[in-house]
Amino acid sequence: MQSIAMINQKGGVGKTVCAVNIAACIERDFRKRVLIVDCDSQCNATTYLLTFSSIEPEIGIEEYINGDYSLKDVIVPVFEEFGRHIISTKMYVLPGSQSMDSMEFNDDEAFIRLLDEAESMGFDYVMFDCPANLTTPTIMCLSAVENVVVPVSGDINSLSGYGMLVDTVNSIKATTNIRLKILGMFFNNMRLYQSLDKFIYDDNKNSLGGSLFKRMIRASALVGQAEMVGKPLAYYRPASDVYDDYKRLTREILSRIKKGQ
Amino acid sequence: MAIDFSKTKGAGRMKVIQKKSTEQSNGLVAINIPLDQIDENPENAMIFNMEGIEGLAEGIKKDGFLGAITVFKKDDGRFEISSGHRRYRAMRLLEEKTIPAIVKPYPKNDNERMLQLISSNIRNRDLKPMDWARAMNRYCEIMKATGAKGTMRDLAAEYFQMASSNVGRYLALLNLIKPLQQLADDPGYSFSAISNAASLSEDEQEELYKRIREESADGEEGSDTHSLSRTRIQQLISDIKTGTDSRGKEKNDKVSEDTGNSRTEKADISDRPSETVNKDNKGVTSQKRDNIELCINEIERITAAKVDIKHKDEILTKVKRLEKAIRELKKRYK
Numbered sequence: 001m002q003s004i005a006m007i008n009q010k011g012g013v014g015k016t017v018c019a020v021n022i023a024a025c026i027e028r029d030f031r032k033r034v035l036i037v038d039c040d041s042q043c044n045a046t047t048y049l050l051t052f053s054s055i056e057p058e059i060g061i062e063e064y065i066n067g068d069y070s071l072k073d074v075i076v077p078v079f080e081e082f083g084r085h086i087i088s089t090k091m092y093v094l095p096g097s098q099s100m101d102s103m104e105f106n107d108d109e110a111f112i113r114l115l116d117e118a119e120s121m122g123f124d125y126v127m128f129d130c131p132a133n134l135t136t137p138t139i140m141c142l143s144a145v146e147n148v149v150v151p152v153s154g155d156i157n158s159l160s161g162y163g164m165l166v167d168t169v170n171s172i173k174a175t176t177n178i179r180l181k182i183l184g185m186f187f188n189n190m191r192l193y194q195s196l197d198k199f200i201y202d203d204n205k206n207s208l209g210g211s212l213f214k215r216m217i218r219a220s221a222l223v224g225q226a227e228m229v230g231k232p233l234a235y236y237r238p239a240s241d242v243y244d245d246y247k248r249l250t251r252e253i254l255s256r257i258k259k260g261q
Numbered sequence: 262m263a264i265d266f267s268k269t270k271g272a273g274r275m276k277v278i279q280k281k282s283t284e285q286s287n288g289l290v291a292i293n294i295p296l297d298q299i300d301e302n303p304e305n306a307m308i309f310n311m312e313g314i315e316g317l318a319e320g321i322k323k324d325g326f327l328g329a330i331t332v333f334k335k336d337d338g339r340f341e342i343s344s345g346h347r348r349y350r351a352m353r354l355l356e357e358k359t360i361p362a363i364v365k366p367y368p369k370n371d372n373e374r375m376l377q378l379i380s381s382n383i384r385n386r387d388l389k390p391m392d393w394a395r396a397m398n399r400y401c402e403i404m405k406a407t408g409a410k411g412t413m414r415d416l417a418a419e420y421f422q423m424a425s426s427n428v429g430r431y432l433a434l435l436n437l438i439k440p441l442q443q444l445a446d447d448p449g450y451s452f453s454a455i456s457n458a459a460s461l462s463e464d465e466q467e468e469l470y471k472r473i474r475e476e477s478a479d480g481e482e483g484s485d486t487h488s489l490s491r492t493r494i495q496q497l498i499s500d501i502k503t504g505t506d507s508r509g510k511e512k513n514d515k516v517s518e519d520t521g522n523s524r525t526e527k528a529d530i531s532d533r534p535s536e537t538v539n540k541d542n543k544g545v546t547s548q549k550r551d552n553i554e555l556c557i558n559e560i561e562r563i564t565a566a567k568v569d570i571k572h573k574d575e576i577l578t579k580v581k582r583l584e585k586a587i588r589e590l591k592k593r594y595k
Binding site for chain 2 (some may be wrong): 162
């Protein structure tokens with residue numbers, strides 16, 4: 001079982017959307033069991049994934065961190081539409097809690113506990129959706145996961161977010177979590193017809209060392225539509241060009257994880 | 262009107278991020294790893310000596326820790342040292358909790374792992390003769406296992422950057438009894454002279470060691486023991502080979518009249534062997550042979566000395582010329 005955290009301290013780069021879409025791609029096209037953990041108090045990932053089944057969870061990550069529940073009691077299965085049928089997928093979500101930012105975190109190792117339980121439950125991948133800014137849940141996440149994937153958009157500030165994360169990861173790696181590593185970063189929401197996006201991509205594609213994933217995600221209205229409708233892109237428009245981007249990126253991510261083992 | 266982004270301040274900031282990213286992905290960043298998560302390569306202590314750790318620890322305490330060790334991550338999540346065993350032990354001695362380490366990817370196989378260990382040790386340290394011997398031996402084992410082409414000695418000579426005959430001399434040390442090996446490591450003794458004893462049987466080696474101890478024990482100049490010169494050791498070896506005994510003779514390396522040999526410390530290569538007639542047929546042959554051996558010893562002395570790598574070529578040409586001269590001599594006196 002491998003853990004992946006989608007982190008960028010800069011907001012608006014598309015962490016939640018990518019976390020959901022990549023997780024759904026792993027589930028639908030790679031047929032693996034995925035748990036998505038919503039660490040964001042805005043709970044966008046939870047809403048996105050549970051739109052279709054209209055489930056409104058009462059307990060979530062806050063209760064789990066407090067130790068009141070075991071993992072299997074809090075996670076919620078994700079259902080999707082397939083044709084006219086509703087099918088259960090191999091995706092589960094640990095719902096976020098809106099009051100999470102102000103809670104008292106008395107268990108620093110909650111996420112390590114989470115990963116242990118997830119492994120014994122048979123999950124293949126656990127995807128953490130983290131909020132912008134270096135919040136306590138994000139740091140707890142960094143202390144537990146093995147792989148960090150950084151979405152970046154075509155602007156200088158999201159790249160700085162990546163730069164700041166490199167330092168953060170190094171210091172956490174040195175103190176609490178030796179196995180932590182930045183798996184890589186990828187460009188999201190790229191409008192290559194736009195001169196700035198083009199410049200940033202061209203300038204960076206060969207200068208970031210081995211860190212950059214080859215496949216970037218192009219900008220597409222379909223991504224926003226999918227979110228409105230409440231389906232991951234994998235279940236909304238699996239034949240689209242932008243979903244093809246996601247598929248190739250996901251393949252790169254999974255093979256890089258495998259190689260690092 | 263498209264602007265030229267490459268001239269903007271933002272582009273400059275991107276350069277900084279790119280540099281950081283490249284360093285990161287090249288694994289050039291040293292992180293502090295807890296000492297108790299790190300294991301040594303078990304073969305390291307079998308090949309290389311681990312002396313002087315206290316001195317190293319003192320140096321670290323005074324000047325601070327310089328130079329991250331390299332480790333790789335094992336299957337069980339722990340780390341194994343690729344290079345830096347002595348620094349690791351020194352930090353343990355100082356009861357430190359963590360050590361700066363660069364994490365490298367796991368070597369492709371066990372042979373790669375051993376080669377990494379060997380190469381990192383031979384290039385940065387002053388090794389003792391036995392360290393060289395064991396390292397070369399291990400290297401030859403690996404080369405044999407991987408089915409490399411060429412003689413083992415030549416391959417090792419290339420890898421360890423020394424003459425093939427020198428490699429042979431180091432490897433010969435492994436055929437010696439333990440006490441003689443310890444003498445080879447002693448800086449007061451010429452290891453190449455001692456390595457000539459490898460052709461003796463075990464009993465003969467014991468005898469040699471006994472004689473060396475006896476002679477060095479009754480030292481002059483107020484010291485308890487004194488080391489034997491290479492010529493003396495050479496002589497003792499040939500004594501044992503020929504079953505003669507030159508002990509108790511004068512200490513200035515002049516041999517008694519019995520064997521009819523006269524020998525000086527410095528062998529002049531152009532010297533013809535003395536025409537002293539010896540009644541014993543065997544003695545004549547051995548005399549010529551010893552003279553040639555002396556010439557060879559001189560060359561060995563030159564090649565065994567630690568030379569500046571810049572002068573390696575000069576030395577090699579000189580050695581080739583000398584070796585050619587030896588071959589002529591051998592032909593002449595066959």
